[in-house]
Amino acid sequence: MPKCPYSTHDITQTLRQSFRLQSFRENQLEIIQTTLSGKDCFVLMKTGGGKSLLYQLPAVLESPKITLVVSPLLSLIQDQENQMNDFVPHSCVSFTSGMGAELHNANWSRVRDVTGGVMMILVTPEKVFKSNKLKSELQKLEEQNRLGRFVIDECHCACQWGHDFRPDYAKISVLRTHFPRVPILAVTATASDQVREDCAKIFQLSSDYAYFRSTANRPNLKYQVRPKESAADVIQDMVAFIRENHPRSAGIVYTYSRKDADTVARDLCSAGIVAESYHSDINAVQKRDIHESWMRNETQVVVATIAFGLGINKPDVRFVLHHTLSKTLEAYYQESGRAGRDGKPSDCVLYYSPKDVPRMIRMIDGESNADLFVTMVKYAQQFGDDKACRALILRNMGEPNQTLEGCQGLSDMVEKRDVTSHAATVLQLLQLHRNENMTMPMLVKCWRQNPKQAPECVRNNPPGKDLTPSDCERIIVGLLVNKLIEPNCRYTAYDTVVYLSCTPMAVSFIKSNKARMTLPLPKKIAKTGKM
């Protein structure tokens, strides 16, 4: 392996002098040495882990070589530019579409000037493959041996299996095609093995690229899943939760739809919590105003669809509440991970209703991540305590060793129940009605009808007082997750409808004496008004 041309002493001196930091965090020094040696690197490091330093520091060391950073959002570019210029004045310029030609040209002449002090250029992905100017300027730098490295920030955006997919990102590969000798540093906080392999292919990383990964564990975040019975209950619970735990701190609530965002924001406001909704129907000026007022802690809660995400750089977000499921557990990790970037204790709460499962299946119908959604549903259905939630998240991120194997901790709001006989009954019922199109609400209704009129399987084992309607839904979702029932999306003129049917495995489950199904179900406690 090529050696790093800088001594550890020199690298550490730069850390202290230019960045005013004392020591490196996990992996930082190794990554910096590897990229300085000219090797391609793929870095998976959790949010707040200190990814920027990985290219800021080499940029300083290698000056007057130039580091080109590709970043997906203007707000991220702005933050990065300010940060770098704070460390080393006038060392960083950006090229974005909104800029006038004059500034553009002035910036380029500063970059071209070897004594101009510029070390880093920030651009959006569009610039990389659309701008001939950028290409010809990079060409000139390359001829003078002044191209230090290419950095691809939030590189998971290139991959369509992950969330935040940006088609433009894949086209960044022209950098490698045009400048094959310049090392690439690809960084992200979120990547499964599949995402990483895809990224490596898309960016044409050399086959021996170095892979660094720090644990995804965020010890300061506390995870929990809370049952969601009705819209009113959730609002009541959210208000109580915010008042009790974070009366004056900023938070985010993620919702399924724009309409939900508006409703939840309005309901929180009615309860005296300053909240604004944020989604794609809101114009750019309003978006900026909401973002800024939240950054200043004037708006306490932003209620948003996932349109509010990438690029949020607020360190003191104390809670992220999910009003509904995310599309994948990885997306949930990423979204909830916007809490507690400053390392202080913060809460991540998922409100889960089994009714949201068909709703979400409808939304992701046709997308490739249906299986990834199953893991999200498992997370919700598991109703784990903090440890169990964390274990499942980390296992999903490919960190089985970090997890507490066999950890069975349950949220104190639920208890584990054996629902085998009820599961068998609902499967039999669904088989009986196999020629009708059964949706989840229809199946529940049919299951809970008066036993006197019901078919034999229900008559012999009615859900009765044993199960609430939402328990019934949870059992059906449990069967979906275990692939005993499968969903089929059908399109009508107005909507997509999810019909349920038994899979071949259902027959053996019904016949088997051994197969068991246990499920955490909300404890039956007398309602006190609070969930």
Ligand code: ADP
């Ligand atoms: P991310 O990985 O989310 O991009 P950043 O690069 O924004 O994280 O860094 C998060 C915070 O950690 C910043 O405030 C940064 O100054 C700080 N940081 C990074 N490296 C170190 C270090 N070695 N020692 C102390 N603080 C650091």
